Amino acid sequence: MNHPDTIFSRIERYLLQRQALGGDIAYAAPIRGITAPLPLTAPENASALPSLPNPLAMKQEPLIRDTAWKNASSLPLLYDQIHQCQNCKLGATRTNFVFGTGNLNARLMIIGEAPGADEDAQGEPFVGRAGQLLTKILEAIQFHREDVYIANIIKCRPPENRRPEADEVAECEPYLYKQIDLVQPKVILAVGLTAVNTLLKSKHTMGAIRGQTLEFRGIPMIATYHPAALLRNPEWKKATWEDVQMLRKLYDTLV
Ligand code: SF4
Numbered sequence: 001m002n003h004p005d006t007i008f009s010r011i012e013r014y015l016l017q018r019q020a021l022g023g024d025i026a027y028a029a030p031i032r033g034i035t036a037p038l039p040l041t042a043p044e045n046a047s048a049l050p051s052l053p054n055p056l057a058m059k060q061e062p063l064i065r066d067t068a069w070k071n072a073s074s075l076p077l078l079y080d081q082i083h084q085c086q087n088c089k090l091g092a093t094r095t096n097f098v099f100g101t102g103n104l105n106a107r108l109m110i111i112g113e114a115p116g117a118d119e120d121a122q123g124e125p126f127v128g129r130a131g132q133l134l135t136k137i138l139e140a141i142q143f144h145r146e147d148v149y150i151a152n153i154i155k156c157r158p159p160e161n162r163r164p165e166a167d168e169v170a171e172c173e174p175y176l177y178k179q180i181d182l183v184q185p186k187v188i189l190a191v192g193l194t195a196v197n198t199l200l201k202s203k204h205t206m207g208a209i210r211g212q213t214l215e216f217r218g219i220p221m222i223a224t225y226h227p228a229a230l231l232r233n234p235e236w237k238k239a240t241w242e243d244v245q246m247l248r249k250l251y252d253t254l255v
Contacts, residue, residue, distance in 0.1 A: 065087070068081060069081035069082050069175075069178070070174075070178065072178065072182070073182075074104070074182065075099075075100070075104050075179065075182050075183070078175070078178055078179065078182065079099050082097075082099075082155075082175055083097045083099060084097070085097065085155070085156075085172075085175075087171040087172075088156075088167060088168045088171040088172065089168070090154065090156035090157065090158060090164075090168055090172075091156055093156070093157070093159055094115075094120060094156035094157055095120045095121055095123075095157070096115075096119075096120055096121070096122065096123030097123065097155050097156060098115040098119050098120065098123055098124065098125050098152060098155050098156070098157070099123075099151070099155060100125060100149060100150060100151030100152075100179055101124050101125060101149070101150055101151075102145070102146060102147070102148050102149035102150050103146060103147050103148060103149055104149070104182075104183065105183065105184075106147060106148045106149035106183055106185055107185055107186040107187065107251070107254075107255050108143060108147070108148040108149075108185055108186070108187050108188075108189065108247075108251060109148065109149045109150075109151070109180065109183055109185035109187075109188050109189070110126075110134070110148055110149070110150045110151075110188075110189045110190075110191060111150075111151060111152065111153065111176065111188060111189070111190050111191070111195055111199065112125060112126065112150070112151075112152045112153070112190075112191050112192055112195050112226060113152060113153055113154065113163075113164065113191075113192050113194045113195045113198070113226065114152050114153065114154035114156075114157060114158055114161075114164050115152060115154070115155070115156065115157040116128065116130070116157065116161050116228070117157070117161070118131070119131075119152075119157065120156075120157035125150050125151060125152050126150050126227070129228075129231060130226070130227040130228035130231060131227070133227040133230060133231060134150075134191070134227045137227065137240065137244055138244075140241075140244070141244050141245065141247065141248040142248070149179075149183045149185065151176060151179050152176075152195075153169060153172065153173050153176050153195055153198050153199070154168060154169065154172045154173075155172055155175060156172075163194055164194070164198075169198055173198070177217070180217060180219070185219060186219070186220075186251070186254045186255050187219065187220050187221070187222070187247065187250055187251050187254060187255075188216055188219050188220070188221040188222070189221070189222050189223075189224065189244075189247055190214075190216070190221055190222070190223045190224075191223075191224055191225065191226045191227065192225065192226030192228075192229065193205070193206045193209075193223075193226075195226070196209055196214075196223040199216050199221070200214065200216065206223065206224075206225060209223050210222075210223050210224055210225075210239065210243055211239075211242065211243065211246070213246075213250060220250060220254065222243055222244075222246060222247045222250065223243070224239070224240050224243035224244065224247075225239065225240050225243075
């Protein structure tokens, strides 16, 4: 069955094509069984309009192939334009699109890898046990969760929490870049090696990359372990504590 939004999207494209070809007036035939209150009569030159395919029979195209979202002037507008994205295969298996949450003008932005099961169910990043641990880590360095902005590189959950694949990252990371441009954070905290290496297009180990000030799109960035990894490997908490203290000091020098 066609999803109603998909049908509306196709109808909208069809009308836009009609508008481009024939102007602002659309002519419609009466629907069988419904008496039209006004005569719907095509003008004499209507037959001169080129015929276009039935929108309901058109092949389904990804919804966000146009680039209007790149001009979004705020995060809510960006959300409106991309939350139905089907540009990669993860769109078909998600429960919820997980955009991002927090202070729209945050000075600290936290970037993770991709939604997990809890995030997929709730439509919000970093909820569940890993999210609760992140909140505690932030509070330990005097940040409230609602003061920062939190997002992932990938907006839809990969099945079985597998790592995002290269084509999925390529499709989705421009949305994150746009989020960064709109939030304009002073500092970024990247959590998890996949997030760090995806952002930096590198193949570092966490041991080699943590403990230093990195840079992403001109913004100072600190890397540390993902809270979900800390739940599995409590011995990494000491290093994480050092990283976030370094983050706090860096933040205080910049803000
Ligand atoms: S993961 Fe990103 S690119 Fe893929 S469908 Fe979801 S929003 Fe679109």
